[in-house]
Amino acid sequence: xxxxxxxxxxxxxxxxxxxxxxxxxxxxxxxxxxxxxxxxxxxxxxxxxxxxxxxxxxxxxxxxxxxxxxxxxxxxxxxxxxxxxxxxxxxxxxxxxxxxxxxxxxxxxxxxxxxxxxxxxxxxxxxxxxxxxxxxxxxxxxxxxxxxxxxxxxxxxxxxxxxxxxxxxxxxxxxxxxxxxxxxxxxxxxxxx
Numbered sequence: 001x002x003x004x005x006x007x008x009x010x011x012x013x014x015x016x017x018x019x020x021x022x023x024x025x026x027x028x029x030x031x032x033x034x035x036x037x038x039x040x041x042x043x044x045x046x047x048x049x050x051x052x053x054x055x056x057x058x059x060x061x062x063x064x065x066x067x068x069x070x071x072x073x074x075x076x077x078x079x080x081x082x083x084x085x086x087x088x089x090x091x092x093x094x095x096x097x098x099x100x101x102x103x104x105x106x107x108x109x110x111x112x113x114x115x116x117x118x119x120x121x122x123x124x125x126x127x128x129x130x131x132x133x134x135x136x137x138x139x140x141x142x143x144x145x146x147x148x149x150x151x152x153x154x155x156x157x158x159x160x161x162x163x164x165x166x167x168x169x170x171x172x173x174x175x176x177x178x179x180x181x182x183x184x185x186x187x188x189x190x191x192x193x
Contacts, residue, residue, distance in 0.1 A: 015021075076173055076175075080172065081172050082171050085109075086189075090129065091177065093178070093179045096188065097130055098128065099118070100131040101118040101133065103153050104153075108156060112156075114144055115132065115160055115166070119161070119188065120169065124193070129188070131176060131185055133187070134184060135153065136184040154184065156181070157186060158186065173187070
């Protein structure tokens with residue numbers, strides 16, 4: 001271990017001269033205010049209680065976790081590509097679907113090929129309105145710090161219907177009327193062959 005070096009009187013005088021000429025980079029620090037101590041009691045001081053902490057409590061639940069509008073709003077705002085009168089009847093549940101597929105309970109890997117095969121065969125058969133049942137999805141833990149969507153299939157199916165190879169066969173996608181499944185199903189209006 002090195003022994004500390006002793007400063008000579010000349011070095012100390014030089015340091016004092018430099019220190020007197022130096023200007024501070026920031027304003028002088030504020031004076032420290034000492035508060036008067038509380039009178040002591042005979043009881044031992046109780047520690048402040050620790051507040052209860054939950055993961056994600058400061059996440060700001062009032063602001064949305066994603067930048068996309070809810071799926072129902074996006075489908076409602078989508079332009080109407082089919083006859084307006086038929087669209088209105090379809091939305092009110094007055095048109096009867098000519099075919100249906102129930103994807104409820106399937107995984108994404110099982111559901112996509114089944115949906116593609118169903119839409120292509122319905123289009124080839126000349127059907128115009130089919131019903132795709134996805135289910136509403138399981139209710140997940142609401143206290144989770146990571147936001148999760150309910151109904152993976154319900155959110156994925158409209159994207160699949162817009163993509164190739166079935167996108168060119170689909171004219172309109174809309175949430176189903178309550179009598180045909182409500183938010184757990186979609187009307188898919190197909191183009192003419």
